[in-house]
Amino acid sequence: MMTLTRENLINLILAVMLLAVPFAANALGQPFYITLATRIAILALAATGLNLALGLGGLVSFGHAAFFGIGGYVAGILAAHAFSGDPLLFGLSGSKQMWVIWIAAVILSALVGLAIGAISLRTSGVYFIMITLAFAQMVYYFAISWPAYGGEDGLSILVRNQFPGVNTMRPLTFFLICYVVLLLGLGLFALIRASRFGTALQAARQNEVRVATVGIQPYRIRLTAFAISAAVTGLAGALFADLNRFVSPSMLSWHMSGELIVLIILGGTGRLFGPLAGAALYVIFEFALGGLTERWQFFLGLILLAVVLFARGGLLGLLAGKAKHG
Amino acid sequence: MLLDVTKIEAFYGASQALFGVDLSVAEGEAVALMGRNGMGKTTTIRAICNLNPPRAGAVKICGTDTKGKRPHHIAKLGIGLVPEGRRCFPNLTVHENLFAAARPGQWTLERVNELFPRLEERHAQMARSLSGGEQQMLAIGRALMTNPRLLILDEATEGLAPVIRQDIWKAIRRLKAEGLSILVVDKTLSELLPVADRCVILENGRSAWSGRPADLTTELQDRYLGV
Numbered sequence: 001m002m003t004l005t006r007e008n009l010i011n012l013i014l015a016v017m018l019l020a021v022p023f024a025a026n027a028l029g030q031p032f033y034i035t036l037a038t039r040i041a042i043l044a045l046a047a048t049g050l051n052l053a054l055g056l057g058g059l060v061s062f063g064h065a066a067f068f069g070i071g072g073y074v075a076g077i078l079a080a081h082a083f084s085g086d087p088l089l090f091g092l093s094g095s096k097q098m099w100v101i102w103i104a105a106v107i108l109s110a111l112v113g114l115a116i117g118a119i120s121l122r123t124s125g126v127y128f129i130m131i132t133l134a135f136a137q138m139v140y141y142f143a144i145s146w147p148a149y150g151g152e153d154g155l156s157i158l159v160r161n162q163f164p165g166v167n168t169m170r171p172l173t174f175f176l177i178c179y180v181v182l183l184l185g186l187g188l189f190a191l192i193r194a195s196r197f198g199t200a201l202q203a204a205r206q207n208e209v210r211v212a213t214v215g216i217q218p219y220r221i222r223l224t225a226f227a228i229s230a231a232v233t234g235l236a237g238a239l240f241a242d243l244n245r246f247v248s249p250s251m252l253s254w255h256m257s258g259e260l261i262v263l264i265i266l267g268g269t270g271r272l273f274g275p276l277a278g279a280a281l282y283v284i285f286e287f288a289l290g291g292l293t294e295r296w297q298f299f300l301g302l303i304l305l306a307v308v309l310f311a312r313g314g315l316l317g318l319l320a321g322k323a324k325h326g
Numbered sequence: 327m328l329l330d331v332t333k334i335e336a337f338y339g340a341s342q343a344l345f346g347v348d349l350s351v352a353e354g355e356a357v358a359l360m361g362r363n364g365m366g367k368t369t370t371i372r373a374i375c376n377l378n379p380p381r382a383g384a385v386k387i388c389g390t391d392t393k394g395k396r397p398h399h400i401a402k403l404g405i406g407l408v409p410e411g412r413r414c415f416p417n418l419t420v421h422e423n424l425f426a427a428a429r430p431g432q433w434t435l436e437r438v439n440e441l442f443p444r445l446e447e448r449h450a451q452m453a454r455s456l457s458g459g460e461q462q463m464l465a466i467g468r469a470l471m472t473n474p475r476l477l478i479l480d481e482a483t484e485g486l487a488p489v490i491r492q493d494i495w496k497a498i499r500r501l502k503a504e505g506l507s508i509l510v511v512d513k514t515l516s517e518l519l520p521v522a523d524r525c526v527i528l529e530n531g532r533s534a535w536s537g538r539p540a541d542l543t544t545e546l547q548d549r550y551l552g553v
Contacts, residue, residue: 199426203415210413213375214427214472215401 007320011273015183018276022175034171035243036287040279041178042239045185047263047275049232052189054261055270056198057225058205062257063116063132066139067230069252070112071105071237073143076155076247078104083158098163098177101238109234110227112139117226121219133254140252154248161242168242178239182276185232190272192228201225233260262300266307268314277315327386328353328404328476328507329374334383336366336373343369345531346383349509351476356508358518358539360551361528367511368410370528371480375400375407388475406474408465410481416454420445423453423464424471431473438467441497459490466497476507483512495521515547527551 018037025033046068053059078101081087081094088094095101120131149155160168168174192198204211204218211218241247250256259282267278285303289296311318331349335342344366351357359367372378374385376397385392387403401407415423424435424445439446442463448456453464462482469477479498483491495517502508502521512518519525519539527535527550534550535542 196425196428199418199422202422203418203426206415206417207413209377209397210409210415211426212397213377213401213407213409214468215398215429216426217396217398 005320007271007273007316010316010320014273014276014280018280019179022172026172031171034175036283038171038175038178038243040276040283041175041182042236042243043260043263043283044276044279045178045182045239046233046236047260047267047279048182048185048189049229049234049236050260051229051264051270051275052192052232053226053229054264055274056193056205057201057222059121059222059226060129060261061120061132061226061229062129062254062261063120063134063136064230064233064260065252065254065256066116066136067109067113067233068237068240068256068260069139069143069247069249070109071234071239072241072247072251073149073155073237074105074108074234075101075161075238075241076157077149079157079161080149080155096159096161098161098168098238098242101161101242102181102235105234105238106231109237110231113227113230113234114223117223117230121222121226133257136252136254136257140249140254143249143252150248152249154246154250157241157245157247160245174243178243181235181239185235186272186276188228188232192225193272197221197224262304264314265304266314268316271314271316271320274314274316281315327351328355328388329509330384330386331370331374332384332386334370334373334380334385336369336378336380338369338378343531344373344380346533347373347528347531348533348536349526351507351509353475354505354507355523356502356510356521358522358525359509359511359528360518360525361534362551365528366531367528368480369531371407371478371509371511374478375405401472401474404475406469406472406477408462408469408477408479408482410484414453414456414461414464414468417452419450419452420456420464421449423468427468427471429472433470433473435471438470441470441500442467442493457490459486459493462486462490462494463497466494470501474506476509477501479508479510479512481511481513483514483517491517515551 018040022034022037050061050064053061078094079096082096116135120128123131144152162168163177166173200211200216201221204221208218237251263278263282264274266281268274285300286296289299307314313322327350329351331347333346333348334344335346336344347366347370359370361367369378373380376392376395387405390403392400424438444460445463445467448460453461456464483494499521510518522539525537525539525542526533529550535546
């Protein structure tokens with residue numbers, strides 16, 4: 001049973017606050033804040049995916065934008081085909097159903113994650129960072145040069161995709177969908193972290209040879225973790241496309257990969273709610289500082305510097321103390 | 327034969343460390359691998375586990391040639407290694423260290439905790455915060471959790487307090503009594519010899535002497551093990 005540690009209490013407060021803000025905004029007739037909270041939930045989900053690879057496995061992937069963008073393009077392309085009625089591949093038609101899009105985004109991201117991971121994980125350290133970046137840039141330039149789906153201009157989703165029984169065009173409804181998916185993503189992270197697989201993944205991060213001598217192949221568990229991580233980030237990408245009703249190559253750019261890493265560092269690497277804390281901080285900074293100056297990222301840089309220098313455990317480390325795992 | 331090592335040669339880069347080591351361990355047997363510092367004991371163990379694969383000779387585990395196999399395959403063939411220097415996963419808890427290594431078999435968390443009650447007391451503690459002796463118990467426990475057919479202990483009691491050493495030797499004697507095959511490297515002859523069924527002495531990377539502990543005369547000890 002989960003004990004009420006300080007960290008769990010903070011997690012609970014974060015989860016409740018994220019849920020409360022859109023309801024308050026809805027009551028006050030301020031839908032903008034609902035969109036802000038939805039953005040936090042989706043970015044937190046994307047970063048939770050990366051947290052599996054980076055936080056548990058120590059795999060600093062600088063290419064997770066590829067999966068985020070692939071998820072986005074799956075949503076955009078399926079919706080575009082459903083709208084136009086043109087068949088997709090092998091006689092399959094598009095879809096406006098979110099759950100169909102989610103399944104497709106998860107499967108495609110996981111498969112691309114497997115392919116990228118299978119090659120990247122043969123390297124480590126700075127080479128791993130560079131090779132994941134290179135793969136993501138390949139996907140980015142492919143999207144730019146693909147005129148059928150908007151190329152550099154991106155692809156609009158005319159009407160937000162549907163979910164059975166609810167009106168997804170209502171901001172609060174769409175937020176709730178994203179919130180539940182985020183909770184499921186966090187649940188998956190917690191489950192994996194507590195499993196033998198997750199423990200072995202963390203052990204492999206600490207010492208590869210020692211893990212091998214107890215009969216575990218580090219490469220295989222890392223590849224599995226990388227594919228699951230890609231799938232979760234891909235799912236977030238599909239939701240992000242639906243939030244903006246637009247998908248463009250910017251979702252695939254290396255800035256996005258960097259942003260996801262920044263979210264995790266801000267919140268707390270390897271912590272269950274680190275990505276949510278980081279995403280909340282990031283979006284609030286973006287909103288608050290962005291209103292004051294165009295160069296808000298300069299100030300974010302300063303804050304990131306302070307976190308790296310003085311609060312290595314991120315916001316959660318600062319509030320809840322040192323992580324159990326380091 | 328559970329482990330059959332024939333004329334292995336191993337290198338560190340260009341320098342040769344083993345020049346033909348022969349070693350075998352039968353089912354249920356405890357073999358002491360002995361020799362002065364730098365004679366090739368740890369290198370032999372690393373070669374058996376393919377952490378430093380031999381360039382010549384053969385290693386067979388239960389009849390399977392280990393040539394080209396990765397270290398995790400060797401572990402799956404039934405080798406449980408307790409490496410020199412208490413190598414735990416420092417940032418995992420005691421329970422997680424054991425849990426990560428678990429494979430089905432008679433050795434379970436309960437049995438390891440029964441063998442080393444201190445580990446049960448410290449199950450939620452990070453491995454890095456344990457004492458040296460407790461870390462060694464954890465390293466042995468972790469190897470047992472893989473349910474090995476052969477347990478290899480490389481200097482398992484080195485640098486430990488005498489009281490803790492006694493606990494570790496007690497555990498080794500119990501494992502031997504339960505029929506587990508053991509290959510053990512240790513410098514404490516007074517503890518090692520009563521446990522061993524057979525001794526193999528290495529000198530300058532070669533097997534120099536092999537026989538029963540009773541036949542290891544003072545003269546032989548002075549010749550091969552004295553400093």
